[in-house]
Amino acid sequence: MLPNYTRWDREGIFPRQMWHRLGQLGVTALRVDEAHGGVEADAVTAGIAAEEVARGDFNLAYSVILHSLVGEILNQHASDHLKREWLPALANGTKVFAIAVTEPSAGSDAAAMQTRAVRDGDSYVLTGEKSGISAATVAEVALVFAKTDRSKGAKGISAFLVPTGLSGVRTEVYQDMGTVPIARGSIVLDSVRVPAKYLVGAENRGFYEVMNGFDLSRILIALQCIGAALQSLDETMAFVKVRHTFGHPLAKYQGVSFPIAEHYTKLQMVRWHCYRALWLRDRSLPHTMEAAMAKWMGPKTAVEAIHQCILLNGHAGYTKDLPHEQRLRDVIGLEIGDGTAQTQQMIIARELFGRAYKSY
Numbered sequence: 001m002l003p004n005y006t007r008w009d010r011e012g013i014f015p016r017q018m019w020h021r022l023g024q025l026g027v028t029a030l031r032v033d034e035a036h037g038g039v040e041a042d043a044v045t046a047g048i049a050a051e052e053v054a055r056g057d058f059n060l061a062y063s064v065i066l067h068s069l070v071g072e073i074l075n076q077h078a079s080d081h082l083k084r085e086w087l088p089a090l091a092n093g094t095k096v097f098a099i100a101v102t103e104p105s106a107g108s109d110a111a112a113m114q115t116r117a118v119r120d121g122d123s124y125v126l127t128g129e130k131s132g133i134s135a136a137t138v139a140e141v142a143l144v145f146a147k148t149d150r151s152k153g154a155k156g157i158s159a160f161l162v163p164t165g166l167s168g169v170r171t172e173v174y175q176d177m178g179t180v181p182i183a184r185g186s187i188v189l190d191s192v193r194v195p196a197k198y199l200v201g202a203e204n205r206g207f208y209e210v211m212n213g214f215d216l217s218r219i220l221i222a223l224q225c226i227g228a229a230l231q232s233l234d235e236t237m238a239f240v241k242v243r244h245t246f247g248h249p250l251a252k253y254q255g256v257s258f259p260i261a262e263h264y265t266k267l268q269m270v271r272w273h274c275y276r277a278l279w280l281r282d283r284s285l286p287h288t289m290e291a292a293m294a295k296w297m298g299p300k301t302a303v304e305a306i307h308q309c310i311l312l313n314g315h316a317g318y319t320k321d322l323p324h325e326q327r328l329r330d331v332i333g334l335e336i337g338d339g340t341a342q343t344q345q346m347i348i349a350r351e352l353f354g355r356a357y358k359s360y
């Protein structure tokens with residue numbers, strides 16, 4: 001993956017064939033049970049996959065994040081019929097799955113979403129706009145969240161599988177500063193008729209089901225960012241061993257080696273926090289606060305480390321000849337996606353102080 005990481009960015013291409021290849025290797029099947037074509041990996045294994053794939057290609061690590069998140073939600077909450085119909089294609093990577101929660105006027109406050117789903121005979125009719133959706137214009141299927149009871153907030157939201165080829169679905173790509181191949185954008189739903197059997201989980205329970213899934217994706221995202229940063233550090237360490245100034249390799253100067261030691265230390269500390277959080281999840285122990293800590297610190301620590309790598313590579317680091325500037329652009333996005341730093345701090349504070357003290 002590594003030799004082509006910058007190529008897909010420059011060409012603006014979603015590397016579908018690589019996504020399929022990762023599917024053949026089981027990377028898109030991690031959180032799906034064997035009966036539906038999955039490999040039933042534990043959460044720790046999914047973390048290793050996110051980190052390692054992101055070392056090669058940060059964007060292809062979205063295959064781990066999206067398919068672990070949607071795969072786990074479907075595996076846990078979809079009907080047997082839905083699982084049989086959709087999970088094999090998710091597991092083998094032949095179809096790309098997106099998750100659509102955010103809207104133009106409902107991001108951090110996701111429960112304020114306006115998209116509605118109205119029951120009509122054997123169907124639900126969905127109308128609204130989902131924004132900032134990873135893989136919006138390349139996914140064949142999206143797990144879409146919509147209000148089934150508009151009189152309620154989070155308790156009136158349901159989840160639906162929506163094939164993006166259905167009549168009334170329109171997608172638009174954004175000009176994001178990073179993760180260009182991931183084709184992030186809007187999914188506009190104009191009276192889209194979805195079979196009632198495509199409801200995932202119980203009506204009005206969608207929000208709670210996805211929130212549990214976010215406890216997984218947030219930790220995986222942190223490891224995705226850390227993997228990219230560790231790769232930049234490795235490449236920078238190789239460079240400073242051979243680049244000479246004033247008669248010595250750069251690595252001899254503490255002004256160069258200490259920042260690397262500092263960022264390596266911080267990344268490793270966050271990394272092991274992530275694996276502990278995944279270990280807690282594998283044992284069904286509480287880990288919501290740990291997931292929020294990981295999601296806050298993972299991208300932040302990675303951004304700081306990659307920034308330092310750019311500086312230590314001198315002018316070369318600032319060019320597009322090296323992958324560091326792209327990693328920085330790509331990783332910054334995940335300081336926002338799946339919940340900003342403030343959102344994570346709100347969760348941590350809520351877990352520390354109790355719900356009586358929450359600000360929302």
Ligand SMILES: Cc1cc2nc3c(=O)[nH]c(=O)nc-3n(C[C@H](O)[C@H](O)[C@H](O)COP(=O)(O)OP(=O)(O)OC[C@H]3O[C@@H](n4cnc5c(N)ncnc54)[C@H](O)[C@@H]3O)c2cc1C
Binds near residue numbers: 108333
């Ligand atoms: C790389 C990337 C990938 C994404 N992928 C997806 C996806 O696949 N599916 C999906 O549904 N969405 C996705 N999103 C959307 C993302 O989840 C939202 O952008 C995010 O939740 C923030 O919402 P917002 O953009 O509306 O910002 P807002 O909620 O408007 O927040 C703006 C700023 O105000 C701060 N803020 C808001 N409320 C408070 C508060 N109470 N206290 C303090 N500060 C506050 C926020 O932290 C932020 O800094 C993605 C976004 C990015 C950038």
